[in-house]
Amino acid sequence: MEDGTSESLGYCGDTDADYDVLQWDTREDCEVRQILDRVADKWSLLVIALLDRRSLRFTELRRMIDGISQRMLTRTLRHLERDGLISRTVHPTIPPRVDYELTSLGATLHSTIRALVTWTETHQNEIAAARTAYDARMLAEQQAAEAEAAERAEIARSALR
Amino acid sequence: MEDGTSESLGYCGDTDADYDVLQWDTREDCEVRQILDRVADKWSLLVIALLDRRSLRFTELRRMIDGISQRMLTRTLRHLERDGLISRTVHPTIPPRVDYELTSLGATLHSTIRALVTWTETHQNEIAAARTAYDARMLAEQQAAEAEAAERAEIARSALR
DNA sequence: CCGCATCCTCCAGGATACTG
DNA sequence: CAGTATCCTGGAGGATGCGG
Numbered sequence: 001m002e003d004g005t006s007e008s009l010g011y012c013g014d015t016d017a018d019y020d021v022l023q024w025d026t027r028e029d030c031e032v033r034q035i036l037d038r039v040a041d042k043w044s045l046l047v048i049a050l051l052d053r054r055s056l057r058f059t060e061l062r063r064m065i066d067g068i069s070q071r072m073l074t075r076t077l078r079h080l081e082r083d084g085l086i087s088r089t090v091h092p093t094i095p096p097r098v099d100y101e102l103t104s105l106g107a108t109l110h111s112t113i114r115a116l117v118t119w120t121e122t123h124q125n126e127i128a129a130a131r132t133a134y135d136a137r138m139l140a141e142q143q144a145a146e147a148e149a150a151e152r153a154e155i156a157r158s159a160l161r
Numbered sequence: 162m163e164d165g166t167s168e169s170l171g172y173c174g175d176t177d178a179d180y181d182v183l184q185w186d187t188r189e190d191c192e193v194r195q196i197l198d199r200v201a202d203k204w205s206l207l208v209i210a211l212l213d214r215r216s217l218r219f220t221e222l223r224r225m226i227d228g229i230s231q232r233m234l235t236r237t238l239r240h241l242e243r244d245g246l247i248s249r250t251v252h253p254t255i256p257p258r259v260d261y262e263l264t265s266l267g268a269t270l271h272s273t274i275r276a277l278v279t280w281t282e283t284h285q286n287e288i289a290a291a292r293t294a295y296d297a298r299m300l301a302e303q304q305a306a307e308a309e310a311a312e313r314a315e316i317a318r319s320a321l322r
Numbered sequence: 323c324c325g326c327a328t329c330c331t332c333c334a335g336g337a338t339a340c341t342g
Numbered sequence: 343c344a345g346t347a348t349c350c351t352g353g354a355g356g357a358t359g360c361g362g
Contacts (some may be wrong), residue, residue, distance in 0.1 A: 016267045022280060024210075025283065026207060026211070026227055027227045027228075028228035030282050031285050031289070032233055032278065032282055032285060033203075034277065035281045035285055035288055036203065036206060036277070036281050037203045039207060039277065039281065040201040040202070040203055041201065042194075042198045042201055045197060045201060046187060047285060049185075050187070050336060057343085057344090057346075058343075058344055059343065059344075064187055065187050066187055066188040066189045067188075067189035069335065069336050069337080070336095070344090070345080071335070071336070071337090071346095072334090072336080074192025074344085074345065074346085075334095077334090081295065082291065082292055082295040082296075083288050083292060084287060084288060084289055084290070084291025084292070084294075084295070085288075085291075090344090093343095095343040095344080096342085096343055096345085097344085098343080098344060099346085105284060105287055105288075105291070108280070108284070109280060109284075112273075112276050112277050114278045115273050115276055115362070116197070116200065116201075116273050116277065117185060117193065117197065119269065119270060119273045120193050120196045120197050120200065121185065121193055123266060123269070123270075124192050124193060124196055126195055126245060126266055127244050127245060127266075128192070129245070130203075130243065130244055130246075130266070131244060131245070133245075133358090134242065134243040134245070135243075144209055148238055149352055176360095188329085190342080218323085218324090219323075219324055219325080220323065220324080228356065230356050230357080231324090231325075231356095232325090232326090232355070232356070232357090233354085233355060233356085234325095235324085235325060236354095236355090251324090254323095255323090255324095256323040256324080257323055257324055257362080258323075259324060259325090261323080
């Protein structure tokens with residue numbers, strides 16, 4: 001595994017060459033990777049999905065998203081705002097009121113997000129089935145392995161007699 | 162298991178009248194939320210995207226995905242296999258060879274993933290621009306705040322004289 | 323080559339308390 | 343109400359070594 005030279009950034013140095021062309025740059029420092037990591041965040045997904053329907057206040061979001069802490073909601077909203085996906089509007093009233101809504105950029109993302117959610121909803125039964133099947137298979141294998149181990153142990157014992 | 166097979170949304174339990182109608186259940190224990198968290202994993206996204214082209218061996222994947230540790234790759238592959246999204250084929254050769262490929266279920270997911278990637282590629286410039294704009298705005302605000310603080314400090318000092 | 327087990331680090335993220 | 347600041351912990355995830 002020693003190549004030493006182009007090690008730090010993977011095989012990024014060579015472009016076309018022997019390696020087959022990927023759909024996108026899979027390097028860590030790749031722009032798309034960074035954005036994808038942000039967009040693929042579970043809280044972000046939820047916020048974007050919720051804001052698609054109408055603008056929402058901070059507390060509304062907090063109540064709607066079960067399990068999110070105030071800290072994480074703040075951070076998520078800040079990130080999304082920084083990326084230009086949502087806008088933040090402060091109403092200088094008392095008590096203060098802050099509205100969040102999707103920007104047009106955010107709205108374009110939502111349809112994609114929505115597709116992901118739809119896919120999940122559509123296939124959740126298949127996934128559940130696959131999981132139980134997998135677990136059963138693993139359990140069976142493990143038991144088989146244990147049985148075999150017991151078998152060998154028995155043979156060893158009888159050999160000593 | 163049986164939830165009436167109504168695919169309208171992943172509904173999990175109690176109803177709160179004050180809660181407005183969501184597109185989907187946002188509670189933590191909701192099935193869809195769980196799956197989404199898995200699917201939204203950055204490594205999973207990469208693996209699925211890469212496997213769409215052709216089946217790949219363990220080491221191929223590891224080399225292609227910059228920054229992934231062997232441990233995380235193994236875990237990711239196991240998760241995806243458990244969810245029925247990829248299949249794992251062991252060739253009992255020496256040295257051993259293990260091929261991973263998308264299942265048909267995984268293939269359906271890929272198109273959605275692909276849409277997400279495409280969106281990211283398409284809008285990465287807008288996002289980059291939004292970020293620099295945001296950072297500039299924040300910097301300006303911070304400097305304004307500092308200036309104001311200095312102002313008040315000066316006033317306080319002169320008041321003491 | 324594939325991958326599990328072990329150890330260890332580090333930081334995402336929750337809980338809490340305080341402000342404007 | 344809508345945050346910010348602080349502390350603290352669990353678990354994600356990297357490094358290493360062994361085993362089939």
